[in-house]
Amino acid sequence: MTTLQLPAAVTAGLDRSPVPAYVVGTPRLLSATPPAVPERSLRWLTDATRDVALLGRGGAAFPVAAKLAAAGRRAEVLVNGCEGEPASWKDRVLMRRSPGLVVDGALLLGRALQSREITIAVGDPASAAALRSAAAEREGGRRVHIVPASSAFVGGEVQALVNGINGRAAVPNGRRVLPSERGLGGRPTFASNVETFAQLALLAALGPDGYAEVGTAAEPGTALATVHQTGRPLAVVEVPHGTPLTALVGSSGPVLLGGYHGTWSPTPTLIVERHALRAAGLTWGAGVVAVLPAETCAIGELARVAAWLAAESAGQCGPCVFGLRSIAADLAGLARGETVDVAALRRRLGLVDGRGACAHPSGAVRFVATGLAAYAEELRAHEDGRGCGRRTVGALPLGTLTAGAGR
């Protein structure tokens, strides 16, 4: 087993997944003995999710209580297990290790909302198999439809996912249509990330007080993080909110938070808590926490991911297609030590922001702009044509990792 340089609070290495999973404190989502989940009314769930300020775990961090209210009774249930974020493994580890908790959460919501359909969309075959056997063991589990879905980055965006399941092209809409208005089969739909449903199952089992025994006052409970740290394979870690980021990646920055739509912070000084990170202009996003190894060229790493982000555009919106392509070209030039107009690059980053049908262009330029700010010294070295003298090792994963792959 890999030795993980996590703090003493790490109690166990849980190795039933190709990506090792660890727990800081007492395991909840990754517990080997998940609690029985009682039936709860929509009213109970709305109050309880408000009490513990539960936020959606897919990246947008939308308040679950508000989403429940918007979807309303008889809404369909859609569990998003696509995990198109290449640096994230937390959803697959959760589905493979604790499929029962995910299915229990989906069934809980389906009963509370009196839904006709419960759909779990998954790209990873091992996760789908685990969910299928968990559903087969449960009363009412035959109502759970596990459907294969695209693991493409933009394809996992909820509008694109709904369109794909409805038999249309799996791309975002030109007009913003929330699933709570028109989702599966055109019906109002409560859609959220797999981890949200597992958290709902835990909340139903523990009650708001029990759920809030760990975490912070602003954000009770735990979160799943995918941690990329120098010199060890990537790992999924369940942490109580309030855990310092230094406990996950050590004290030297910069650190990437959230994923490839996320933000780079010059130092890992903050804690795992969406409110605290947002107040500092950072994001928790899909729970990716990554530091680059010292031997790699940071500008080259940013260029690699920028090229991938440009290629992942659904190709519908001009500023996304052309803007991300030219930003990626600028970065590639910088990485190779060519003369690049950095002022023009910065202007392009501003031009792409907010100009598309989905969050992809804004998220992509947020990743690049905060990365260039965090690696200002390296940027200067490349701008001068000196370069940083390091080669790009490809530390940040692109596309789908094969089972067992580290970095």
Place this chain on the structure above:
Amino acid sequence: MSTVTASGISLAIDWTRCDGHGLCARLFPERIAADEWGFPIIAGGALEDDEIRSGRLAVRSCPRLALTLTPVESPLRHR
């Protein structure tokens, strides 16, 4: 003398439709510029009452029906 007031109506682009033909920027340069790739950049929020006419002209001229006039706070507003 007429008083200029904000209309509560603004320009919105359906980015999945826009192909960057650029007519809107030529017809309503006070509010619409073209970026380096030819796609529109809309300045400011709600149109003034005396701008609605130019706004309508730009909307009608879009060959892709990508440009619309939308109430500023509409939930169906394009992003």
